[in-house]
Every structure is written in structure tokens, then in C-alpha cells.
Amino acid sequence: MLTDFLSWWRDTLQACVPPSWHRPQDSPKIVIKRAGLALVLNDDVQPIEAYDIEAAARLAAEGVAAAHRAALVVALEPGRFVLRKLSPARLPASRVRAMASFDLESATPFATSDVRCFVLRPVDETRPSPTAYAIVKRNVIDPIVEALRSVSVPIAGVVFLPAQGEDQIWALSTGDLAELNKTPSWRRNFPWITVTVIMLASAATFAHLSSSYSLAQTQVDETLPALERKAKAVRDELNRRSARMAEIKALRRNLAAQRPMAEVLEEIARVLPDSAYLTDLSIKDGSASLVGFGQSASAIIAPLEGSPMLKGAEFASPVVKIPGQDGERFDITLNVLSR
Incomplete structure (x- = not known):
């Protein structure tokens, strides 16, 4: 909670400072392009041949000294990062980091060990903007940061340039920028805590x-x-x-x-006397109807009732004696027990 408050407080006070006071657009910049690097000094673009990071760092140090600036800005062109929007409303930094971690693992193909997730803030704080974060491969940003650190050039900001047709420019949050520069927490928060009492x-x-x-x-x-x-x-x-x-x-x-019909047929064939045979058998909704002939229709009920699968056997119609024969025609209904 305290960390979220301090982060919000720093961003809020920074948004209150008129842009003309610090004019970050005049700061030297290293632009990470799709195919190489470029150093921007006073609107003069100097391409860096063969993606020579060490040469870019040396030129950046010279440019910072010549421009009488304490730090420089790193800008990334579209294609060097992936922008992910999480919510249409602005959220606390800790919540954004938790959502970004979940979104990275569940909705992107990137491995957490190969990329950096940066919480973003809009450069223009006066316009409504969603909560977003950027995914940058470590082999893109880390060599630049290490090279600038080796020549003692701190990073004043990281800017994510918009794609064609868009005008929203994003910048690194103050917390992530301090972490990128490895600024001690007391040094990072002390000026803002002091300003709080004013x-x-x-x-x-x-x-x-x-x-x-x-x-x-x-x-x-x-x-x-x-x-x-x-x-x-x-x-x-x-x-x-x-x-x-x-x-x-x-x-x-x-x-x-429900029991399969084959299982019911097998059980009926097992319990019926050998002297009886069926002419019609129907099974529906847990009930069965047996129509057939036998020497003694009444002797069929007991074996059916004795089966653990069949219950409630009874004659559906009177037993009919077959003229000229010893057998009887029967029509029996019974219930097939569920498993």
C-alpha cells in the first residue's frame, strides 16, 4: 500500500511540473530501431553502424557532456517491444505488476526469463489513458543499460514510440526507471517524501x-x-x-x-427356463416387456424375480393356452434395476 502511494505521489507531482521546465525532448537520445541504433543530439540523428552498443555508449557519454545534461533518454521504436493494455482505468503499480505477470504467462508466448515487463505511464498525463505494460526482450534493453552504466551515464527516461496511426506515447514508470538505474530506495523516495510536507x-x-x-x-x-x-x-x-x-x-x-441392452438380454437368457422362448422383447426407460411361449407361464415369474437385475415381474395380460399344444403364451412386464 505504501509503495503504491509513493509511486502514485511521484507520478502525480511529476505530472504537475510544466514540460517547459525540464524539456526532455532536448535530452540526448539513443533510439533502438528495428535494424540498429541511432543517437539523437539536438535533432541530429547519427546512425550507429553494425549495432555497436559500446560505440553508442561512448557517443552518448560525449553527447550528454556536450549538451550539459546529466542523463539521456532511451527510445524504442515499434517492433522492439510489445504493448499490452490491461484495463481502461489507471490502477496501482503493484496491481499492474501482478496483472502483467499473469498476462505474460497466460496470454503471451514469451518466457519470463527472456523478457522484461515495464509498467508504463502516458507522457501526456492530461488525456485519459488505460493501464498498460510493455514487454521488451532482455537481449534488446539489457546490453544498452549495461553499456550506459559502464560509462556512468544514467537513464533519464525510457520512451516507447507509437506505431503508425497512433499518437499515444508511453514512458517508463518512475518505479521501474529507478529499478533500471539501480537507484537506492532511500535516494529514490527521499525528495518526494520531503515535498509531501510542503x-x-x-x-x-x-x-x-x-x-x-x-x-x-x-x-x-x-x-x-x-x-x-x-x-x-x-x-x-x-x-x-x-x-x-x-x-x-x-x-x-x-x-x-442404465444397463446396456446386451447385459439385460444376457441376464434374461440366463434365468429363463429352457422350456420357454421369446417372440418379442422390448426395453425402454428401465422397463422390459417379454412376450413368448412356455410349458408353464407361472414358472417363469420366480426365476425372473430371483435375478438381482430384474424386479417387479408380473403378467401384463392373461396367460393363453395354445390350442392343440402343451405350451402357454405369456406377456410379462418387469423393471430393470439401475447400476
Whole structure:
């Protein structure tokens, strides 16, 4: 909770600082392109041949000194990172990291040991923006960071340039940037904790928060009805699917409980006397009907009742004596027990 508050507080105060005070666009930049590197000094683009990271670091150190800057910016072009949006609303940093870790493992083909996940913030804090994170392969970003660290050039920021047709520029969150620079936690948080006690910063934060709340409330009022309709449709669909699943489970239970016809036929053949034979046999919904002839129809009931599979044997119609013969015609109904 405290870490989330400090991260939010740093980002909020940084958003209150006018861009003209720090003008990050004038800082030297190393641009990681699709096919190589480029160093940007005062709008002068110097391509780095053969992806020579050490040469880029040396030139960056010279450019930082010439521009009288303390650090430089690393920019990544589209294709050197994967942008993943998690939520239309801004979330705490710890929640974003947990969601990003789950999303990386469940929805992307990347291995966690091969990539870095960076929590992002929009460069333009005045416009509504979703919660997002970037996936960058370690073999893309780590060599640059190590090379800059070897020449004592800290990273002022990491910028993720938009793809064609988009205008949203993302930057690394302050927490991830400090971790990338390996800044000690006390040094990272001390200036912001000091600023917290200043009334002017508190007043500015309150004004910014009030404006953000008003904007968020307007967005909620606009989007809530559509989201409620979608939620109702999803609930209705879930209820329909649950009902179908219940029906399927009931059918499966019934099928599993019913005995196969071959098993019933085998049992009837086993218990019927040798002097009896069937002319018709029907099995349906756990009941069986036997029609046939035998020397003594009454002697058939007892063997059927003695079977552990068959119960409730009784004559469905009167026994008919066959003219000119010793046999009797019978029609017996009985119940087939479930397993």
C-alpha cells in the first residue's frame, strides 16, 4: 500500500511540473530501431553502424557532456517491444505488476526469463489513458543499460514510440526507471517524501486530483450504461450455459446408470427356463416387456424375480393356452434395476 502511494505521489507531482521546465525532448537520445541504433543530439540523428552498443555508449557519454545534461533518454521504436493494455482505468503499480505477470504467462508466448515487463505511464498525463505494460526482450534493453552504466551515464527516461496511426506515447514508470538505474530506495523516495510536507505541493495535488476525479466521473457516467448492458448479456449467457450443462450432466448420469441392452438380454437368457422362448422383447426407460411361449407361464415369474437385475415381474395380460399344444403364451412386464 505504501509503495503504491509513493509511486502514485511521484507520478502525480511529476505530472504537475510544466514540460517547459525540464524539456526532455532536448535530452540526448539513443533510439533502438528495428535494424540498429541511432543517437539523437539536438535533432541530429547519427546512425550507429553494425549495432555497436559500446560505440553508442561512448557517443552518448560525449553527447550528454556536450549538451550539459546529466542523463539521456532511451527510445524504442515499434517492433522492439510489445504493448499490452490491461484495463481502461489507471490502477496501482503493484496491481499492474501482478496483472502483467499473469498476462505474460497466460496470454503471451514469451518466457519470463527472456523478457522484461515495464509498467508504463502516458507522457501526456492530461488525456485519459488505460493501464498498460510493455514487454521488451532482455537481449534488446539489457546490453544498452549495461553499456550506459559502464560509462556512468544514467537513464533519464525510457520512451516507447507509437506505431503508425497512433499518437499515444508511453514512458517508463518512475518505479521501474529507478529499478533500471539501480537507484537506492532511500535516494529514490527521499525528495518526494520531503515535498509531501510542503503545503504548496499538497494544494497542487488536491487541485490535480479534483480535476482527475471530475474527468473520471464524467467517463464513468458515459460508459456505465453500456457496461451494465454488456454485463446483463453476459449474465444471461452464463445462466443459459449453466442450464445446458446441468441438462447434459443429468443425461450423462442417466446414461451411466442404465444397463446396456446386451447385459439385460444376457441376464434374461440366463434365468429363463429352457422350456420357454421369446417372440418379442422390448426395453425402454428401465422397463422390459417379454412376450413368448412356455410349458408353464407361472414358472417363469420366480426365476425372473430371483435375478438381482430384474424386479417387479408380473403378467401384463392373461396367460393363453395354445390350442392343440402343451405350451402357454405369456406377456410379462418387469423393471430393470439401475447400476
